[in-house]
Amino acid sequence: MNSCGERxxxxxxxxxxxxxxxxxxxxxxxxxxxxMNGIGMGxxxxxxxxxxxxxxxxxxxxxxxxxxxxxxxxxxASFVTIVDFLMEGFTPSLYDSLGIYIPLIVVNCIILxxxxxxxxxxxxxxxxxxxxxxxxxxxxxxxxIGLVREIIGAGQAFGYQILPxxxxxxxxxxxxxVTVFILAPGAFLVLAVLAAIQNKVKINMEKKGKDAxxxxxxxxxxxxxxxxxxxxxxxxxx
Amino acid sequence: MGDLILIAVGxxxxxxxxxxxxxxxxxxxxxxxxxxxxxxxxxxxIFVITLASLVASLLYKFILQPLGFxxxxxxxxxxxxxxxxxxxxxxxxxxxxxxxNALGVYLPLITTNCAVLGVALNNVQDEYNILESVVxxxxxxxxxxxxxxxxxxxxxxxxxxxxxxxxxxxxxxxLTSTLMAIAFFGxxxxx
Numbered sequence: 001m002n003s004c005g006e007r008x009x010x011x012x013x014x015x016x017x018x019x020x021x022x023x024x025x026x027x028x029x030x031x032x033x034x035x036m037n038g039i040g041m042g043x044x045x046x047x048x049x050x051x052x053x054x055x056x057x058x059x060x061x062x063x064x065x066x067x068x069x070x071x072x073x074x075x076x077a078s079f080v081t082i083v084d085f086l087m088e089g090f091t092p093s094l095y096d097s098l099g100i101y102i103p104l105i106v107v108n109c110i111i112l113x114x115x116x117x118x119x120x121x122x123x124x125x126x127x128x129x130x131x132x133x134x135x136x137x138x139x140x141x142x143x144x145i146g147l148v149r150e151i152i153g154a155g156q157a158f159g160y161q162i163l164p165x166x167x168x169x170x171x172x173x174x175x176x177x178v179t180v181f182i183l184a185p186g187a188f189l190v191l192a193v194l195a196a197i198q199n200k201v202k203i204n205m206e207k208k209g210k211d212a213x214x215x216x217x218x219x220x221x222x223x224x225x226x227x228x229x230x231x232x233x234x235x236x237x238x
Numbered sequence: 239m240g241d242l243i244l245i246a247v248g249x250x251x252x253x254x255x256x257x258x259x260x261x262x263x264x265x266x267x268x269x270x271x272x273x274x275x276x277x278x279x280x281x282x283x284i285f286v287i288t289l290a291s292l293v294a295s296l297l298y299k300f301i302l303q304p305l306g307f308x309x310x311x312x313x314x315x316x317x318x319x320x321x322x323x324x325x326x327x328x329x330x331x332x333x334x335x336x337x338x339n340a341l342g343v344y345l346p347l348i349t350t351n352c353a354v355l356g357v358a359l360n361n362v363q364d365e366y367n368i369l370e371s372v373v374x375x376x377x378x379x380x381x382x383x384x385x386x387x388x389x390x391x392x393x394x395x396x397x398x399x400x401x402x403x404x405x406x407x408x409x410x411x412x413l414t415s416t417l418m419a420i421a422f423f424g425x426x427x428x429x
Contacts, residue, residue: 100359
């Protein structure tokens with residue numbers, strides 16, 4: 001049985017949901033216009049992940065195998081609704097900037113994926129830490145992408161101006177923000193470069209003869225998982 | 239009528255579901271290797287999104303809203319979509335086998351496609367009536383079809399290109415999407 005600390009490290013580094021498994025692409029691309037949004041999205045996903053992992057692990061002997069997918073979806077959707085209301089009440093500005101992507105946490109592959117592959121087979125405590133690790137890994141990745149986009153696109157980090165902007169009227173030189181980075185194409189561009197760097201690291205590791213099989217990339221497996229979720233969700237309904 | 243056309247053009251081109259709202263990225267990257275499969279997937283998405291928008295907005299207008307159950311939106315919609323996809327699959331298998339053969343494999347993939355849930359939630363947020371919801375759903379599906387078919391066409395051409403080794407696979411596809419997203423900015427002057 002994995003220790004709790006190992007589950008944390010596994011989620012944040014070894015199997016980082018974004019950089020390694022390429023899961024949960026929609027929110028990754030959509031909300032990372034700034035580091036703050038990344039934190040908000042990451043932490044709300046973490047909260048849902050921890051609570052749903054906990055509940056599903058508690059119920060794992062009660063839920064019949066044939067209806068497990070619909071049951072998981074209901075559990076996840078309930079927690080997402082709770083988080084949605086909490087955010088509307090306590091962090092209204094963040095709620096406005098994340099908008100429709102909060103309810104869409106329901107269809108984030110990471111959450112159903114962890115429920116299916118870990119929480120439904122393991123005791124409560126490791127499941128909680130598995131959720132926490134995966135959620136934090138997701139958060140770290142979102143902050144990293146958000147920071148890159150915010151610094152290049154607006155010269156800011158966490159909302160603070162770190163690069164002084166050029167002011168033509170005053171005639172002072174300075175940083176000219178590349179606005180496209182905080183618009184839609186910038187998301188694709190930053191992720192493309194990050195994925196290329198990951199590929200490069202993998203190729204180098206293979207050249208040195210190290211075992212790179214742990215680093216699996218590819219939407220192929222990801223989509224198969226998604227499809228699997230969908231397919232078995234469907235089967236549960238029959 | 240003018241409103242409906244505005245909604246349709248807006249959802250299909252100006253705020254394209256994939257390239258500016260980032261919904262359904264997973265299948266957009268995964269099922270765009272060949273133009274034929276891309277067309278199949280696009281067709282299935284149009285079909286399911288239109289139907290899901292209709293059913294979701296009917297449920298919202300006649301059951302959830304009058305009874306004050308708005309807060310159950312997310313739970314109800316995701317379950318309805320999952321059930322709907324399943325019913326559509328069984329219905330097509332039994333009664334329209336030719337269409338089932340064309341779309342069948344893509345249907346299960348659609349349940350977890352966030353575009354479907356996204357459109358249903360958008361319809362409620364923007365307070366569209368039932369007709370507007372259906373038009374919005376259909377146009378969003380068309381936008382998805384345009385984006386995925388264009389990408390598939392480009393990917394087929396790229397097969398024979400000399401791509402730097404570390405950019406092979408997903409990175410070059412993401413770069414292509416970057417350029418497509420920039421191109422789609424051109425439509426923002428339409429409305």
